[in-house]
Amino acid sequence: MNKELRELLDKINAKKEEVKNLANENKIEEAKAAKKELIDLQAKFDVLYDLEAETEDEIKDKIEKGEEKEVTNNKKDSTKEFANAARNGFRVNNKMSEGTPADGGYTVPEDILTRINTYKESKKSLKDLVDVEKVTTYKGQRTFKKRSQQTGFVKVGESGKIGGKGTPQFERITYEIEKYAGYFPVTNELLSDSDANITNALIEWIGDESRVTANKLILEQIATLDEVKLEGIDDIKKALNVTLGQAFKPTSKIITNDDGLQYLDTLKDADGKYLLQPNPVNPMEMRLCAGATAIPIVVIPNDDMATKTNKVPFIIGDLKEGIKFWDRQLMNIKTSDVAVIGDLNAYEEDLTLFRAIEREDVTVKDSKAIVNGYIEVTP
Incomplete structure (x- = not known):
């Protein structure tokens, strides 16, 4: 090109x-x-x-x-270019770049980069539901106006003294980028195999590890909020109508796992009709429909969001308002066929070790936008 x-x-x-x-x-x-x-x-x-x-x-x-x-x-054939780079150890200095692969440049061809993104999006990722902001520094703050209940003006008679009123108050959300990393041993037989095998393996490993990392960090932040036990559909409606209120209900979703889907899929109204219905506009989207409430359902696999001690997670709210993902967007990849890590000897075992590093942070943006709910089920 x-x-x-x-x-x-x-x-x-x-x-x-x-x-x-x-x-x-x-x-x-x-x-x-x-x-x-x-x-x-x-x-x-x-x-x-x-x-x-x-x-x-x-x-x-x-x-x-x-x-x-x-x-x-x-x-150039991008797949073969990427595969040849893999066979030659990528010759990486310290980070991914889009320069030529000649002198220390690790080139990810455009179509390979696209496939990595597509692969990550094809999996269930909570990152798609939260507010993602790209940052250029490792540490920073954002300023927000605090919520407060305003009482309005006070009636003042002629020549009466005007009283003081409260002014807006502010607070800050702080982020601090952390490093997350892992290494991946790959047999040199695999690197000598077909180009498609090499690219698919590396895409799966690196892309899926990144997705799982993001899910883990987001769920850890949600877990810092108080748990709310939901007894059934009425408690779900109360969480939407009262706890979240009109500020967040119109943009809220229910995020649950496979066990939660099974629970919702068995709910019926007084006439025996199931409450879980497909969205007429988008049949692939499920909605919980009960009276005036119709809320989209997002299902995360049990492997990514497990049911713990019979408590099925029911995260209700607007995660774009509730959770902030600070993306430093630096991915470092380095390879070695002679490195030794613990008992793992790449030279002796004829392996190539791939080390991947990414940097990010996740914080709670607005705790009032999320209900960290659960429904207890019988095992």
Whole structure:
């Protein structure tokens, strides 16, 4: 891929982020305009990419006819490029970059990077439900105005003295980036196997570890909130109508696990109709429908959000308002075929060790936006 196409691809990725951010901020018209720009950029990329491919085909045709000498093909197979880098140990200095792989540069080709993102999104990730903010420093703060019950103005008679009123109060949320890491031993037989096996294995290991890490950190923060025992559908409705109230009920969801889904899937109304119904607009989305309440259900597998001591988790609320994920977005990957870690000797056992590091923090943004509920079931 030539320099012009690579720069255009960077603009496309940046524009995608802009569209997402505008949509998340409910700036719909601006998001639509940005999306149109994104479509235009993508169309330009496709045209230039096709022209480059046509040029290469012409060169190959001339070579076959003996009209020109063999030339280097500028268009590289990203999967093979990634696989060859893996076989050669990546030659990493200290971090992932999008430079050339020649001198200490670990290149993740564009399609491989996309596949990693797609893989992570195909799994159930709580990170998709919370407020994610990318940060550029390891430590920082955000200022919020405190909630307070205002009482309104006081009636004052003619020539009467006007009394003082309370002013807004503020508080800060602090984050501090931590490092999370792990190493992955890979047999050199695997690295000598097909390109597809190498990429799939590395994508699965690194991508899924990142997803599980995010889920763990988010659930740890939710667990810091007081547990609320829910006896049934009436307590769920009370959590929505009263505890969360009109500030959060319209944007709330119920996040539960497979056991919670089984519980909800057996609930019926007085007429024997099941309360769990598909959303008519999006049949793949389930909703709990009871009277005036219709709330979306998000199911996290038991492996990611376990039922503990017969207490099925029922997290109710708006996690985008309740939880903040601070993403430093630094992923360091380093490999070695001679490293020794404890009893593991890469050289002796013919292994390659991959070390992955990421940095992030998760904090409670607004505890009033979440009900940390559970329903006790009989084993």
